[in-house]
Amino acid sequence: MEESISGFKLRGSWGDAVEHGERVTHALREAGADGDAFEQWDEWRPKSHERLSVDVSEKTAEQASVAEGEGEKAGKEPDEDLQSAGEKLTESYEHIEEGDNEGAIEKWQDSIDYVTRAADSAGRKAVRAVENTVYRKVMTQLAPYYFDNELVSANIQKTTRNGGDPEFIFEINVNDDDLKDEVSERLAEYDEIDRWHIDTEKETETAEAVEGVEPPPSETDAKFTTN
Incomplete structure (x- = not known):
């Protein structure tokens, strides 16, 4: 050694x-x-x-590969988060009809958060798929096998x-x-x-x-x- x-x-x-x-x-x-x-x-x-x-x-x-996002860590698929986003948006409208603007804003923000998380999960999966292909087909031919953390x-x-x-x-x-x-x-x-x-x-x-x-x-x- x-x-x-x-x-x-x-x-x-x-x-x-x-x-x-x-x-x-x-x-x-x-x-x-x-x-x-x-x-x-x-x-x-x-x-x-x-x-x-x-x-x-x-x-x-x-x-x-790219680390898991919050949605993936929670075990949620992008379509599940989009469904939740729709539900929160519906709740936001209901609060508006009741004159509860503060509650409407809160539910609207929850809806945006779910949409953002769904997009993040979908994006990470897409990047990860490309990374995996590039790594297996190209990088292993050019560089040694490596590991790196703190x-x-x-x-x-x-x-x-x-x-x-x-x-x-x-x-x-x-x-x-x-x-x-x-x-x-x-x-x-x-x-x-x-x-x-x-x-x-x-x-x-x-x-x-x-x-x-x-x-x-x-x-x-x-x-x-x-x-």
Whole structure:
């Protein structure tokens, strides 16, 4: 592993890349990292049973896409919000007929809010569809697979060694300098460990589906031991 101001970088096999991600994740957890940002990173990092061009590509497209708007977070489709907007507009007219101008304005504003939310949801879905297509068809051909949030920035790419075997370059940066120093110290301690057991699913796909390596024995948790 190479350590620099830009992060923790490793070149090696798919198994080496998976182990690198696990070590950094384990170090982050021991250093106190948690919450949504940590969970997002833990979900994205490459796993032993995954393929870069399929699984990591899909996860990268998902995390790089436009975030959900308020309507989507509420589980509402654009047409549902438009229906609600119509209902609020009707209520606004009823308040006008009753001479309640203040109530009419309030319902009218509610109607506008629903229309705005519906437009926002529809727009986000349209942009997300274009993003997904562009990413899958273009960006994966030009740039490495990447992850970025407030906790971690990382990228991984696949090259070919002289002998024709695939090699992976996996660089991980911890965005907080103090936390990064703690992670660095723990990674140095892990280097003294003789063997690291890679975390795998209990039921892995065939070896041909993995990036050129035999799937390691099943383990329920990432861990390390001494021989």
